[in-house]
Amino acid sequence: xxxxxxxxPFDDIRALLEALPEKDGAKAxxxxxxxxxxxxxxxxxxxxxxxxxxxxxxxGRHPPRLDRPTVVVFAGNxxxxxxxxxxxxxxxxxxxxxxxxxxxxxxxxxxxxxxLGLKVFELALSVPTRDITEHAALxxxxxxxxMAFGMEAIADGNDLLCxxxxxxxxxxxxxxxCAGLFGGRGAxxxxxxxxxxxxxxxxKAKVVDKxxxxxxxxxxxxxxxxxxxxxxxxxxxxxxxxxxxLHHVPVLLDGFxxxxxxxxxxxxxxxxxxxxxxxxxxxxxxxRNLLRRLGKEPLLDLGMxxxxxxxxxxxxAVLKAAVDIHAGMATxxxxxxxxxxx
Amino acid sequence: xxxxxxxxPFDDIRALLEALPEKDGAKAxxxxxxxxxxxxxxxxxxxxxxxxxxxxxxxGRHPPRLDRPTVVVFAGNxxxxxxxxxxxxxxxxxxxxxxxxxxxxxxxxxxxxxxLGLKVFELALSVPTRDITEHAALxxxxxxxxMAFGMEAIADGNDLLCxxxxxxxxxxxxxxxCAGLFGGRGAxxxxxxxxxxxxxxxxKAKVVDKxxxxxxxxxxxxxxxxxxxxxxxxxxxxxxxxxxxLHHVPVLLDGFxxxxxxxxxxxxxxxxxxxxxxxxxxxxxxxRNLLRRLGKEPLLDLGMxxxxxxxxxxxxAVLKAAVDIHAGMATxxxxxxxxxxx
Numbered sequence: 001x002x003x004x005x006x007x008x009p010f011d012d013i014r015a016l017l018e019a020l021p022e023k024d025g026a027k028a029x030x031x032x033x034x035x036x037x038x039x040x041x042x043x044x045x046x047x048x049x050x051x052x053x054x055x056x057x058x059x060g061r062h063p064p065r066l067d068r069p070t071v072v073v074f075a076g077n078x079x080x081x082x083x084x085x086x087x088x089x090x091x092x093x094x095x096x097x098x099x100x101x102x103x104x105x106x107x108x109x110x111x112x113x114x115x116l117g118l119k120v121f122e123l124a125l126s127v128p129t130r131d132i133t134e135h136a137a138l139x140x141x142x143x144x145x146x147m148a149f150g151m152e153a154i155a156d157g158n159d160l161l162c163x164x165x166x167x168x169x170x171x172x173x174x175x176x177x178c179a180g181l182f183g184g185r186g187a188x189x190x191x192x193x194x195x196x197x198x199x200x201x202x203x204k205a206k207v208v209d210k211x212x213x214x215x216x217x218x219x220x221x222x223x224x225x226x227x228x229x230x231x232x233x234x235x236x237x238x239x240x241x242x243x244x245x246l247h248h249v250p251v252l253l254d255g256f257x258x259x260x261x262x263x264x265x266x267x268x269x270x271x272x273x274x275x276x277x278x279x280x281x282x283x284x285x286x287x288r289n290l291l292r293r294l295g296k297e298p299l300l301d302l303g304m305x306x307x308x309x310x311x312x313x314x315x316x317a318v319l320k321a322a323v324d325i326h327a328g329m330a331t332x333x334x335x336x337x338x339x340x341x342x
Numbered sequence: 343x344x345x346x347x348x349x350x351p352f353d354d355i356r357a358l359l360e361a362l363p364e365k366d367g368a369k370a371x372x373x374x375x376x377x378x379x380x381x382x383x384x385x386x387x388x389x390x391x392x393x394x395x396x397x398x399x400x401x402g403r404h405p406p407r408l409d410r411p412t413v414v415v416f417a418g419n420x421x422x423x424x425x426x427x428x429x430x431x432x433x434x435x436x437x438x439x440x441x442x443x444x445x446x447x448x449x450x451x452x453x454x455x456x457x458l459g460l461k462v463f464e465l466a467l468s469v470p471t472r473d474i475t476e477h478a479a480l481x482x483x484x485x486x487x488x489m490a491f492g493m494e495a496i497a498d499g500n501d502l503l504c505x506x507x508x509x510x511x512x513x514x515x516x517x518x519x520c521a522g523l524f525g526g527r528g529a530x531x532x533x534x535x536x537x538x539x540x541x542x543x544x545x546k547a548k549v550v551d552k553x554x555x556x557x558x559x560x561x562x563x564x565x566x567x568x569x570x571x572x573x574x575x576x577x578x579x580x581x582x583x584x585x586x587x588l589h590h591v592p593v594l595l596d597g598f599x600x601x602x603x604x605x606x607x608x609x610x611x612x613x614x615x616x617x618x619x620x621x622x623x624x625x626x627x628x629x630r631n632l633l634r635r636l637g638k639e640p641l642l643d644l645g646m647x648x649x650x651x652x653x654x655x656x657x658x659a660v661l662k663a664a665v666d667i668h669a670g671m672a673t674x675x676x677x678x679x680x681x682x683x684x
Contacts, residue, residue, distance in 0.1 A: 045646055329448055
């Protein structure tokens with residue numbers, strides 16, 4: 001990344017959002033043409049065929065390749081946990097980061113199984129964001145710094161980015177962010193997260209409602225909503241999505257929290273997530289509603305709600321299959337298979 | 343397999359169906375206990391946790407392993423194609439078998455991507471089954487021989503079987519089989535298959551209705567329905583499912599045709615498919631209805647309708663992830679991650 005990224009204020013982010021690169025339509029067309037020649041009934045591989053076209057178009061090359069797919073997990077902490085909205089104590093964020101580094105988490109196994117790189121970005125874990133019921137979570141400079149940090153997720157040669165997060169308390173933050181972006185009350189957007197009980201769920205809804213009331217006058221601009229109701233790992237995910245677009249890297253989004261971060265960009269520019277696929281639909285109840293608002297059909301729906309990019313990493317296996325099939329299958333002509341009606 | 347299998351008449355198949363081995367409950371419990379200790383909120387891996395328990399129970403070992411997962415594709419031909427029910431000519435069955443052998447089909451790529459073995463079983467391709475609108479598709483001896491051939495699918499050490507098929511005309515056969523087993527008319531069970539048009543779809547429905555009328559007096563026994571309305575590759579799949587049960591090998595079912603074959607066993611004994619998972623829901627419209635009748639929730643739903651075990655093979659990636667996560671993740675104690683409420 002250019003060092004210039006590290007000092008972008010919101011205005012420069014807005015400028016980026018208004019001049020996003022488009023997909024390469026000719027490369028997508030080349031994939032579509034090859035799909036029609038492969039030894040299978042046209043369309044019979046369903047979304048695998050669409051994925052080959054999607055990846056060709058957004059990577060800007062045909063055939064598409066997945067030589068260096070990478071998972072990036074962003075970790076942050078949240079002042080809002082003081083209200084008892086999480087089932088685990090705040091130190092678990094840091095403990096899980098250590099677990100990622102020592103290879104003991106679910107995401108480590110998924111990366112090994114499917115040959116995905118893994119990077120973990122910690123965002124000032126010892127300095128939680130401010131309590132959103134009383135303050136903006138972040139100053140503008142802090143929010144932009146987190147976005148810029150997220151932009152560093154792209155390394156040379158990455159051809160797929162799976163984006164996820166870790167942060168005790170961040171399903172409350174994601175719920176507040178969604179309510180701030182799309183309307184509705186806390187109860188419409190909160191869920192059990194890592195596993196709070198009914199009382200905890202009510203606390204989450206109340207906390208979100210209180211935060212919405214406190215920031216009500218300032219919820220017109222999506223980036224301002226991110227700054228006030230979001231968190232560092234969510235800002236970083238938004239930054240990573242933008243950087244991926246600029247570098248022709250398709251994105252797989254993980255669950256509710258990662259998708260809420262993405263929704264900020266969607267609100268700013270409805271085309272901003274065209275290079276992103278919803279890896280899965282989480283069991284966190286609001287995720288399905290959020291995906292519907294973004295017009296995203298998830299690839300997988302397996303009742304997962306772990307975060308840490310686990311759903312996106314599993315979905316990367318589907319993309320690998322799509323790419324290998326597209327490149328490796330014989331055409332009707334190659335294989336001497338009849339493509340005529342009887 | 344014991345050579346005795348090659349001469350089982352229906353009565354011996356019925357005897358097998360009445361004395362099926364159960365899963366190992368203690369091994370499933372061991373997986374459940376470990377799921378609760380891994381560094382993630384309980385249940386947060388959704389179906390991946392259930393799959394670890396399922397595989398432990400049906401493999402009869404904990405942790406479950408997938409060292410030799412194998413795909414088996416059975417190919418057969420069908421006299422019913424004389425009625426113009428298929429979008430491709432009959433010789434495509436044999437051409438696609440050649441394509442499987444030379445590595446050019448979608449299933450070859452999927453097996454390479456996910457490290458799955460592949461076996462292709464041809465079932466008398468030059469002798470199509472009889473036209474079901476006028477005859478039973480198979481004699482009892484032929485049907486049992488095909489089932490016995492399917493039983494050979496299991497080789498020493500296989501720990502997962504992905505079952506699929508290739509056979510021009512066999513979505514018509516699967517529709518007839520489902521109508522014979524569950525009731526309804528042709529129109530309730532036929533679909534576009536490899537891609538017939540509206541007129542072709544009407545022909546398929548008529549052909550099924552004609553077959554149902556011809557065999558109406560003989561549809562009480564599921565194996566008799568298989569013999570009259572089925573086909574060799576479907577009988578072989580039923581045999582493979584039975585053999586897998588006897589050898590403690592869990593099964594991933596592919597699409598509509600493979601599931602229709604499995605449904606024969608379900609009708610004979612509702613517990614007969616307890617060791618089977620629906621790999622995916624096909625775009626062939628009747629598959630969703632059929633899965634509902636079998637009480638199977640598919641793992642994937644990606645609009646695929648290719649057959650040749652492609653949906654099951656893709657679903658095998660999900661099982662691999664489940665097994666690797668279950669074996670490889672750290673426990674809370676290992677990783678020093680807090681498992682207490684804040």
